[in-house]
Amino acid sequence: MSLSFPRRGALLPALLLALPLLASLLPMGRAMAMGYQQPGPAVREALDAPALPRLLVAPDRQTLALLELRRFNSLEELARPTLRLAGLRFDAVSATPQPLATVQRLRLRSLLQPEAPERVVELPGSGFHSFSWAPDGQRFVLERRGPASNELWVGDTASGQIRQIPFLRLNNALGQGEQAWLNPRELVVLGIPKRRGAPPRALPSPAVQESLGKASPERTYADLLKSPQDEAAFEYHARSQLTLVDLATGQIRELGEPALFSAVSSVGDQGQVLLTERLVRPFSYHLTWDDFPQVVELRQRDGRLLRELAKLPMKSGVAIDGALPGPRVFYASPTKDAAVYWVEALDGGNPNARVAFRDRVMRLDPPYSGEAMEVQRMPHRFTRLRFLDDGQHALLTETDRNRAWTRSYLLPLRGSQSKPLFEHSVRERYRHPGQPLMRTLPNGHQVVQTTAQGEIFMIGAGASPRGERPFVDRLSIRDLGVQRLFQSGEASYELPLMPLDERRWLMQRESPSEAPNLVLRELGPAAGGAPQLLTRIKDPSPQLRRIKRELVSFKRADGVELSFWLYLPPDYREGERRPALIWAYPLEFNDASVAGQLSGAPSRFAAYPGISPQLLALEGFVVLNEATMPVVGEQRSMNDGFIEQITMNARAIIDKAEELGVVDPKRLAIGGHSYGAFMAANLLAHTKLFKAGIARSGAYNRTLTPFGFQSERRSLWDARDTYLKLSPFLYAERIKEPLLLIHGEADSNSGTFPMQSERLFQALAGLGGTVRYVNLPHEGHGYTARESVGHVQWEMAQWLKTHLGDPRSTEPRP
Template structure:
């Protein structure tokens, strides 16, 4: 296809500054080895049915196409969707679908024939596994199709157009054969077109420290268009007959779930006034409980516009509603006891409330919490839930066993949110016949699984946690030499369903007998789809920085690497904040995992001969309220330790090392170039470089620009542009919708560096968001990164001096 104007413009901007590659018109191709890797079909996704009897093998397209990204897309009220179908852009396209019995490895596969046309996406099992759902995006509709598992046949729900503008993928199961979805109203007419008019905003004394948001509404025309596309109808669907019927008039529904065994519906819908400074999920919201036929029973809450809420604060009234998954059919919600302001000193910050059918009385208080509510997970016993709270000041998490009626809660476990070594794990979940996802219990105990991080690497585990005496019994831990992740417990606790992989074998499903851990039955036999990557060597490397904090990185050596070579090296990192040096020193990862990576991963540079120090640990340790005061000093200390260790290992030449990162990692990389002379070049993708454009906080920073002006200015590498002498490659998606990283961030840094005589290249990727999803974009990004490193560090396969960069 012809090159797109946006990319030509981006390259033309830097034509006079590019010292080696010259002006490149249109999309460029990476090396043949990288192109072959990017074009390799991904392994199928393996999705067992909720009853663990069936298996879906879902083959998706690795990338979107530029033509796909060019479809008309609306950006309204903080959301993006395809104008004709309401589907979010960049949805993963299903190209092939197969079904088979899960526990019978040699059972014949049933191929589901996908009718030609449109884009198939979002496979979902019915709760009993006897049927499944698929969606098909067409030019003017997003269709719902129902599949029969036994026959592997599909049929459409005639006349139904799903509406996913606000509630993407939400479906309320009433039972295994009936569900309620949100659909486009019939006969809604053409989109509105209002006459141009002045747009006015006003603020009168209300303190409203909002973080920066993209894609907001900009006037009455946007409001009318948003309401037109977001309005939907509750529609009941019978999967057996394929029929559907509407349950009342169209509303701005934003959430939908069934209550209990499908006796009721819990709905949320947004209301006016809309905001030009907040996304739609901060708009006024009305929460209601309805009969299963859609008839309103009771309005539960009217949550106001979420404006004027303190940083890290919440609304003062009811918020976060949950529908009970069991026959009691209660509705739960949370209310703040501190006015929603974390600065207020109170004994209890939140409480959980409960309202039982027929929803006519007053709600009852279930539990008070000293810290901010995080989540509620119901157990499959119908009597309890896991209640989790977070102490934001300490970054500390605590979970309780909450009796849903009667007695007080019981503390279970607590840990730092960054904890790796002593993390108790997360509960295994299972799907009930009514479609609700609940915590699985075994004999009244919890089943917890986690990565099992340790100084020697990750070894996933499965524990049985007693809710009576809090004792822990280890049922399973991944053996050395492979990486086995528990997915489900079967046969009354006698077997565990695993995802099993190794350095040489891709992830496959397997079954282990827990009583005799050596008994392993392979359930799938997927083959290595990228054998060329098995020649890559990787090693987990740990060391200490100057103040004694443990650090690490994954050292990747290219396939043709020879012992004793010192090759040009890229350090790729993402900074993380910690309140405690001991927690910061904990590491994670496993050398026995199957190596694969996405299309824009810097690991593809290995195929061009570069050494890559990937996932380099970049800790920033301190009081979380002021941790950024020492950000520059700590990332500098980290970088020095990384370079020294790479030099000690004999694989890297410290004079030929570059630093790079994506998003907050890009922010880190440019700050290292601005404040140190440690690296010879940099790559920054989709980052933020001027913190005055994020004045009400960023990442973990909770202070505003005016509370910590020196910190904001010191952490804005744009203001230190004269100090950036090293060559810098900037990449950014033209449609970046991530809060805090609009394309303007890269454009302004490029303008500053080019105006000051710096060496900089900016490429804006047409139609791309915060990540880059098109095949053309992935190839071009790999070409840009490889060419940049070859230009400024030297070709790793040629014995020559790197280009001079003026230092």
């Protein structure tokens, strides 16, 4: 089935429809042959420093795993043969996601005896990835992409020794690491069928699509199926075999017949029933795999079918923010009731229908032969269900998308009425109640942890006008009373992680000069003394601490609060006005008071990702990063004032930076990534505030995303003027300032196909503009190869030096 436009689309001017073709015919700028370039020594040193290790606490809270992942991929890794089918990208040989984050080093450390020596896990060979703990913490599992398959390895926590599970080839093409623990020693994984045969031959044949009069307003996606050969290849590579693995003995057993399994989970606390989801034909050429028809089933432990729960149709023709009619979003109970829960729409899935209740939660009890029971009705669209470990309650969340408002309830699973817990804006930061503390059950399920007194812990960021100060609250299930147990101070940033016993909590502490480390702190009235340091991770890039960082708050013309993080070069001297880069990403709000709320904290350890614009401070530039760029308005018509609001934001940011006396207002550049690139191009097209721009992986012609983008829910034909106004491609003749365009050639993000940057470059070059287009081989929406990251930093630095001048010169360019 294909996409066909409504008839009124024919009313679009012929010129508009021809613009992409016309742009492709315009004369291009001079092509340049050049290799990968490296940034200056200071930035290069920062890029080559090791990444901070990931700290993963075992479910029994006795052992800590320190994972050192490879910070950047290599071009060889990105260039591996990759299949791109149904919105998926996976390695053609091993059926692993592509690219892959691999483990370089793995260490284990006791939390109860922090002075005990570490256990270094010897990793034979390379390609290890996807570390996870067994539910009891006594074992751990790793996957390894070998030369011919993806392998499963099991490790012993006490000794640190690992061994391969023989005769097992994992299939992560569709499941992406899907696994279901039955108990601490047994899990079900998706394997490659032993008798799947040779892959289908790629024989050419016509690819036919049609639409039979039913509207199907899908957004634009990459890597879709395009032919019967693609369908056959997808079915061949995505087909998997449910496989039971005994980690203690290394034995494996196939369960049932192979199918296109996309999800598997255990039901209840005994590991005797499995909940599975599998894809079935027909496939689609304009939807990704997760919108294909699915069958949801209950199976016995040996794989035999117990009951078919639902057949979900193709998710085609569903309105944006709508839902499928009938059952959807299935949950397996993690506790002894062994029930299965799902959600059903009461509005036919139509978000525009006026109904008292939009969704309901259903429950089916063992032996799964009767009818399901209604548990709860919701006036708004279902968002999430999280079970408590008491087996009696769950946390239910719904979202009113028209108001961008969310509500959470304490839901008794049997009999009683739910109790409202929290409600707030989706974008709320200052009054956000936090997230419930989770723990792992022996069957591997994550559940909300409760105390013997019937309380749950809520851990939050603690955002405020002075920055974030994380907290932990204790919430009573009985009377909903809240008691604050801890809140971080302002000098350092302490994030509560979990209690080790009734008094001691594990925290992650950091400061502007200290890398994140784990500490043990006593909480409660009798708590005293300094926290106990459990890890001693050092700053891998101490030279970056010389960059001066400050959080700056101010207001725009209409009173909305704004902010940015100011980064000053290490050699900056008081009173200098240097050229600067403003880097931003627009966010939509329907409440002006929420739009101005701050995120981040001055007390945090500053991390600098490889393509971070902050690293340009090492080249001498002032950088205003994370400059807030709110767009405030009614949810449905938010973008009608997009240009006016980002202009208002930009003026306020520039005025504040000039007031601080650190930037030269005549030497400013605007930049952003993805939606930030879209913003930057629009500011260049509609204002004269900047001398140059940098736009990475953006979208610039909204007629190429006709069925919505970002928060826009209207189609091009519903909001023609807005789509055209927000397309800087259509205003290319107004972009007189130099613009650097960067894009990954394999960008699969919805709406930001590389063609967007190609066409804008061709338009600007054809119109005589100053523009440079950098197309990064093998890269996606973000850039992960060391060569690419270094080149991007070099391109940005050279562009700013060329068009803003020497950053260490206080004289403006003529």
